[in-house]
Amino acid sequence: MKIHINQQGDIAETEITINCKQISPEIEKIISLLRVMDLKLTGMKDNQTYILDVGKILYIDTVDKRTFFYTKTEVYETPLKLYELEERLSANDFLRANKSCIIHFKIQSIKADLDGKLLVTMNNGERLYISRQYAGDFKEKLGVK
Template sequence: MKIRINEVPEQEDVEVIINCKKVDEEIMRIITMLRVYDKKLTGIKGDQTYLLDAAKIFYIDTVDKKTFLYTENEVYETPLRLYELEEQLDTAGFFRAGKSVLINFNEIKALKSDFNGRILVTMNNGEKLMVSRQYAVTIKEKLDIV
């Protein structure tokens, strides 16, 4: 793979052009990573609203009808519902892991299957999340182990 960067002082926005023989899995992964880099979400902590990079969100959870964004060390509340976030972040590497959880696939450190068909996910920050049997297929498909 070749990477070429052209600095154009008069250009106002970054433009990424991918030249390839064929769009394959590797190209799709690159596109997914670029999309997640560009996504922003708002999170509320205390009386302030923060602009968060979606790529830095480890997982999203809903508890008592409130939705929370979890980064490496912080937790933010969001007014968005889980299904709205799922739609927004589908192409950014997030997947449904249970009835009330979305996980950033790019922040997974390790996986461990149990005999019930569930998968224990260890995130890069050490937190552990359980992927229900119903949604474990998604991880297996992403890893090509179906």
């Protein structure tokens, strides 16, 4: 892979062009990383790449070493790892819920469970558990005691 940087003082906006024979998983990952900087993420669905606004993502989950974005009605796969997304999205109202899930604070309700876990109902009606390990951080960020 070759990288060329053309720095000019009179350029109004940064532009990135990717020249490739075909889109590979590595190229998908590069595109995803660039989109995070612009608060957009790319996700794959039905062999097509979609550009998603971060604000539409309800939660991110990892299943069988594959990472997925869940919106109100759709599911998209991403080549990014959960820890990469956690680092980039923590300032944008996303917080780790358990070892395989990051939740966006688009929730309807939150309920404490007997064993210290929290049960969260998302805006789309799905219910997710926040483990005891992350419950304190979650409550603190929400301002709940």
